Structure formats: structure tokens, C-alpha cells
Amino acid sequence: MTKPQLSYFKVRALGQFPRVLLSYLSIDYDNNYIDKIDENIIDDLKYGQLPLYTDSNGFKLVQSMAISKYIASQHDFVGKTPEEKALVDETLAAVNIDVFTFIIRVFRGVEEKEKIQEIIIPRFFAKWNQILGEKKYLAGGNSYTLADLYVYVAYEYIGYVLPFAADLLYNGKFPHLDSLKEHFESNKGVAEYLKNRPITERKI
Structure with a gap:
């Protein structure tokens, strides 16, 4: 095949x-x-x-x-229940439409880099860190899903494309996102x- x-x-x-x-x-x-x-x-x-x-x-x-x-x-990586699947879709949309698009716009100079600290980090990354601390998995349930992988990729990518963002996000500032990153990168x-x-x- x-x-x-x-x-x-x-x-x-x-x-x-x-x-x-x-x-x-x-x-x-x-x-x-x-x-x-x-x-x-x-x-x-x-x-x-x-x-x-x-x-x-x-x-x-x-x-x-x-x-x-x-x-x-x-x-079987998109959630098991209708609620989990909906939360996966919700997270994918946030990463793809809001966060990822904004990262590229800042990289290209279309948006001011200060907005990463003012909007993207508190509205999205801080919220994901909070959810992971409360539920372990972004879509709830008892296992990782595509939602977790998408947030990991965004978390790793923003520090690569925008080095100033790494200072705002890494080094223990968001421990649950760090644990998520460790999970995927240890695979x-x-x-x-x-x-x-x-x-x-x-x-x-």
C-alpha cells in the first residue's frame, strides 16, 4: 500500500x-x-x-x-463525546483563526508586537494554561486530543517566529503549557x- x-x-x-x-x-x-x-x-x-x-x-x-x-x-483523536468533539473544534478555531493568524500578522509587521502581550497571551495562552490545570486535557475527557496538539504547536511556534514572545511565555510562566509541550516532545x-x-x- x-x-x-x-x-x-x-x-x-x-x-x-x-x-x-x-x-x-x-x-x-x-x-x-x-x-x-x-x-x-x-x-x-x-x-x-x-x-x-x-x-x-x-x-x-x-x-x-x-x-x-x-x-x-x-x-480516535478528536474526542469521544459530542461535547468533547465540540471543544476540540472550538480550540482548533481559536488556534487557527485567532492565534496563528495574529502571530503571522505580527511577524509581517501588520500588527504591533505589543498586542501579543496585551491580547494573545492573556486571552488564549493563559486560558489554555488554566484549563489544563483544572482538567488536564483541553477537551475534557480522559485522554489527549487534537485540541491539545494544536495548542502545543501554537505554543512552540510563537516562540520560534517571535523570539520576544518566548520571554513572555516560557521558563515556568505557564507550567501546564510547559507540561503539554513536554508530553508531545517526549513522544x-x-x-x-x-x-x-x-x-x-x-x-x-
């Missing part, structure tokens, strides 16, 4: 969510790094954008969050992916 393939640029950005997910779930996949969108791949891109996920059965899917939910749903598949993840000049 053909291995699943994830195609994305040689940067972290939106490709980080499905890459970490596939690694965490120990799915053997082809991590296809793309230099540019050309005629060899454009016909498979419904909206002209990467990432592109090609499953082992030939099914193709674009949009990072849709890809992640598709993979997670195949491995064998994730640790291997992080070890071999390419470093590029485009810090995004």
Missing part, C-alpha cells in the same frame, strides 16, 4: 500541525517538501494552496485544519520529526 504523503513548503507555518500529528500518531508517511508550486502539483490544489495531503487510498485533501481533522478522526515520533526538521532562512 502506498504511504500517505503530506506536501508543503520547507517551512513550519501551517504544515506544522499535520506534520506533528502524523508523527505523534506514528503514521508512516512521505514528508514531501516543496520549493514552489509548479505544474506538477497545481492541478491537485483545489484552492491553489498548500498543504496537500494524499492518503494511501489516493484521496486528496487541502487546508491544514481539514487535513488534521481527517487524520485525527481516523485515529518518539515527534522527537524524531523535530530532530530532523529542516532549518531554513525563512523563519516562518
Whole structure:
């Protein structure tokens, strides 16, 4: 059987969510790094954008969050009850629409970096830290879900893209987020992916 393939640029950005997910779930996949969108791949891109996920059965899917939910749903990683699944969706939307978009806007100079400290950290990261302290898992229940993975990726990514944010977030300031980070990075598949993840000049 053909291995699943994830195609994305040689940067972290939106490709980080499905890459970490596939690694965490120990799915053997082809991590296809793309230099540019050309005629060899454009016909498979419904909206002209990467990432592109090609499953082992030939099914193709674009949009990072849709890809992640598709993979997670195949491995019982989206919550067990309707309430847990709704909380997973709620968290994914907050990460993808609010936090991640804002990080990129600050990185590109569209938003003032002070807003990271004034808005993003107290409204989102502090709240997630609080929930983890109260419930251990962001969607409740008794196990990790895609919600936890998404918040981990955002927590790791913001310090990489915006170094000033690392001083505001890390070093014990949010211990439950630190524990979440430790959980995912101690996973064998994730640790291997992080070890071999390419470093590029485009810090995004």
C-alpha cells in the first residue's frame, strides 16, 4: 500500500500541525517538501494552496485544519463525546483563526508586537494554561486530543517566529503549557520529526 504523503513548503507555518500529528500518531508517511508550486502539483490544489495531503487510498485533501481533522478522526483523536468533539473544534478555531493568524500578522509587521502581550497571551495562552490545570486535557475527557496538539504547536511556534514572545511565555510562566509541550516532545515520533526538521532562512 502506498504511504500517505503530506506536501508543503520547507517551512513550519501551517504544515506544522499535520506534520506533528502524523508523527505523534506514528503514521508512516512521505514528508514531501516543496520549493514552489509548479505544474506538477497545481492541478491537485483545489484552492491553489498548500498543504496537500494524499492518503494511501489516493484521496486528496487541502487546508491544514481539514487535513488534521481527517487524520485525527481516523485515529480516535478528536474526542469521544459530542461535547468533547465540540471543544476540540472550538480550540482548533481559536488556534487557527485567532492565534496563528495574529502571530503571522505580527511577524509581517501588520500588527504591533505589543498586542501579543496585551491580547494573545492573556486571552488564549493563559486560558489554555488554566484549563489544563483544572482538567488536564483541553477537551475534557480522559485522554489527549487534537485540541491539545494544536495548542502545543501554537505554543512552540510563537516562540520560534517571535523570539520576544518566548520571554513572555516560557521558563515556568505557564507550567501546564510547559507540561503539554513536554508530553508531545517526549513522544518518539515527534522527537524524531523535530530532530530532523529542516532549518531554513525563512523563519516562518
